[in-house]
Amino acid sequence: MALASGVRFAPRALLRPWALLRGTTLGRTEPAAGGGGDGARRFGSQRVLVEPDAASGVAVMKLRNPSNALSLELLTELVISLEKLENDKTFRGIILTSDCPRVFCAGLDLTEICGRNPAHCAEYWKAMQELWLRMYLSSLVLVAAINGACPAGGCIIALSCDCRVLADNPKYRIGLNETLLGIIAPFWLKDTYVNTIGHRASEQALQLGSLFPPAEALQVGLVDQVVPEDQVQSTALSEMARWLAVPDHARQLTKNMMRKATADRLLRQRDADTQNFVSFVCRDSIQKSLQAYLEKLRQRKG
Numbered sequence: 001m002a003l004a005s006g007v008r009f010a011p012r013a014l015l016r017p018w019a020l021l022r023g024t025t026l027g028r029t030e031p032a033a034g035g036g037g038d039g040a041r042r043f044g045s046q047r048v049l050v051e052p053d054a055a056s057g058v059a060v061m062k063l064r065n066p067s068n069a070l071s072l073e074l075l076t077e078l079v080i081s082l083e084k085l086e087n088d089k090t091f092r093g094i095i096l097t098s099d100c101p102r103v104f105c106a107g108l109d110l111t112e113i114c115g116r117n118p119a120h121c122a123e124y125w126k127a128m129q130e131l132w133l134r135m136y137l138s139s140l141v142l143v144a145a146i147n148g149a150c151p152a153g154g155c156i157i158a159l160s161c162d163c164r165v166l167a168d169n170p171k172y173r174i175g176l177n178e179t180l181l182g183i184i185a186p187f188w189l190k191d192t193y194v195n196t197i198g199h200r201a202s203e204q205a206l207q208l209g210s211l212f213p214p215a216e217a218l219q220v221g222l223v224d225q226v227v228p229e230d231q232v233q234s235t236a237l238s239e240m241a242r243w244l245a246v247p248d249h250a251r252q253l254t255k256n257m258m259r260k261a262t263a264d265r266l267l268r269q270r271d272a273d274t275q276n277f278v279s280f281v282c283r284d285s286i287q288k289s290l291q292a293y294l295e296k297l298r299q300r301k302g
């Protein structure tokens, strides 16, 4: 845990993200449109574009995978981009958003767990745990600018941020819909939900697999603001300014105080959670229902 412009408490070597990087293009740096100095240089990869603004200390991180389904490569590139910004003292905040029309993040990439062997499913789930741990405990302010649908794993990515701004479009629903796929949200997804919207609302929403349209998401507390689509980025920036007005060390220690117990619970049971996930998703019955769900998604298209 490094001490930078305040306290950095995110566990740094939970897993070595570089070891996961298979043939990705992360690390490329390209000048932002309009050129500029170092502060204006984008960096990123095929699936994550980072637009840093050194002057404000805020970087915009854009997901740009098909449907932003959380493939192993996307998870890995997200962890690496996050780590890179955390290690650069210039940056105090990240706005996470999507470059993919109509979808913020489609959740787990079901092709990573459908028809795959247990070793692959385990590798995949560890990468998912890793991203959640890093985001949930990040010392930076994370604001989710949710400009598209945000189901399941997408919702967890958003809930790992400190603040959520959702575009007011009835198609952009957010929530943990796992039960509708015949699968069960693991305890740390449930804990994140409970920490955000409370026990009773989580109990209902998790069992029903509710995906909330914007007004309901605001009412239940899943998001902090709902604004017209063309105001999502500007509102996310205003929210960021509000959070950055607080001294880093006080905000970071408070965040840690609020979130550490939840993260520690996963850290203590990480292997068991992985084994549980793998044995569950590798069951024939679960494979069949995931396959059928994927097929339905593919047919729905066009």
Ligand SMILES: CC/C=C\CC/C=C/CC(=O)SCCNC(=O)CCNC(=O)[C@H](O)C(C)(C)COP(=O)(O)OP(=O)(O)OC[C@H]1O[C@@H](n2cnc3c(N)ncnc32)[C@H](O)[C@@H]1OP(=O)(O)O
Pocket: 066, 067, 069, 101, 102, 103, 105, 106, 107, 108, 109, 110, 111, 149, 151, 152, 153, 154, 177, 178, 181, 183, 184, 185, 186, 276, 277, 280, 281, 294, 297, 298, 300, 301, 302
């Ligand atoms: C013991 C613990 C056990 C388990 C814990 C597991 C936890 C699971 C959490 C999860 O995240 S499960 C995944 C849940 N995700 C969903 O249910 C979302 C499914 N997708 C959609 O509802 C829609 O695709 C969308 C609303 C996100 C976007 O709609 P639209 O813009 O109309 O796109 P399309 O539906 O046409 O999809 C385009 C393309 O993308 C493929 N795709 C979509 N989602 C996924 C996904 N999650 N994984 C893999 N692929 C996905 C879809 O099949 C289309 O593919 P093509 O090849 O036809 O282009």
